[in-house]
Amino acid sequence: MLHICMGLVVSSAATGCNSTGTVTRPVAPSLVSDEQALALPPPGGPAIVGVVERPRRNGVEQTISLATTARxxxxxxxxxxxxxxxVSxxxxxxxxxxxxxxxxxxxxQAIPGVRLTRRSTFLQNSYGPFAYAAGHSGLGDTCIYAWQQIRAGTASDGIGRNFGMIQVHWRLCDFHxxxxQLLSAVYNYTITGTFDGKAWNPFxxxxxxxSRIxxxxxPIYPMAGAPAGSLSIGYAGGVELTPTASVMHRSAPVAVQRPLAKAEAKVREPGPRVPLPGNVTTRAGAENSASAPEQPTAQAPRVRVPSPRSISAPRP
Structure with missing residues (x-):
């Protein structure tokens, strides 16, 4: 019994000496920058608001959160x-x-409260076929859930190539x-990551x-190879476009004349009218013209307005 206890003590001491004591962080989801996203939505939206990465022993998973305007x-x-x-x-x-x-x-589960219908139309983007389901909520939102599996077939040179695989899932809901428009995001997104090595190339x-070139x-015509031309409108990005959002014409403000007090009306006398450049009319001029009797323009005395240079000059 004594020998057994001594053996346990020696083995524990040896284990403690072999331990490096390095502090490590367990493998867990982490928040990475937008530049490290392995897939990017198309230009114009929806915008990236965050990327959560989950490393795995046989790959990696990223959930790229996108801007949401739905209810x-x-x-x-x-x-x-x-x-x-x-590899990790x-x-x-x-x-x-x-x-x-x-x-x-x-x-x-991703879109609760919305009845989705599986679309049976065969669709294909730059990475291959994909499928989706769509529906509308009671609040007026349009939602789609799309999925795609990217995996190349066996290469022409035999076995041992193209073992990698990528799975993509979209959840998109938008009020506008x-x-x-939502489907155009699935057509035009870009995958920026891949596997290191030709044996795991999923594309x-x-x-x-x-062969016709x-x-x-x-003959090859301009529109012959544009099957995606039916999507004439891109993703709106949550911006509501209304006809009234164009240029607004503002009317000029209407000048409101202030009624003169009785004492002020008695003191003021009609003075000479000084023409101003253009159509500028001051409030005092408007009040004087309103209180002064109308006189013919020819009989009004002419007042000479000195130029800025002769303001301080002595009178002749």
Whole structure:
């Protein structure tokens, strides 16, 4: 028994000597700057108000909070998840395949009180196909919940390429924007992050040039390759545009004449009228003209107004 106790003491002492005592911060969500966002909304909105990053052993997740003007409870966001090799500390995130029921439950939790309808139209942006559900709240908000999984197929040179995967989820509600305007954000956003190494490239190989280029008998027109031209209006960014918000014409203020007191009316006498430059009329001149009897312009005495140079000059 004594030998066992002595062994425990020795092992504890050895463990204490081997410990470095370095203070470390556990792997937890942290607030990062907007410049470190792994995805950016399109120019013009919605604006980024904060980025929360969750590091994982096999990737990273960011929730990019966006400006919200809707009356529905909740915050607009763009959540992006990178699934790849085990390169950092923390717990590994399990791969979750995209299932319709799970996505619709997730959308209902993200946008409470709004009945969303799954749109069945096939849509595709620069990163591949995506899907979304849309609805309207009782307060007049338009909401969409979109999702996309970016994963390249097997490369042409065999197995062992393109193992990385990215999942993107959008939650957008706006009081001033319509469904097409909200959808334009999903079409025009930019992913700024990727994996280090060709084996984990989730975007696949670059596309080849059009085979019609340079060939005779294959005309190429300006609008032939613009399928997204139906989205003529971009994201409004929560700014309400009204016809009355243009230039407002203000009318000139109307001069109100002050009635003269009786004593003041008796003392004042009509004096000579001094013409002023332009159409400027002083209040005293208006009062004098109102109280003085009308006289012909030809009979009014002319008063010589000295120039600024001769104000201090002696009289001749």
């Amino acid at each position: 529905v409870p909740g915050q607009n966001y763009l959540r992006i998840e990178f699934f790849g090799p085990a 500390r923390g717990q590994s995130a399990p791969f979750r395949a995209v299932h319709e029921r799970a996505i619709l439950r997730e959308a209902a 924007a319509g469904e097409q 696949g190989e670059p596309g080849r040039a059009d 340079g060939e005779t008998g294959h």
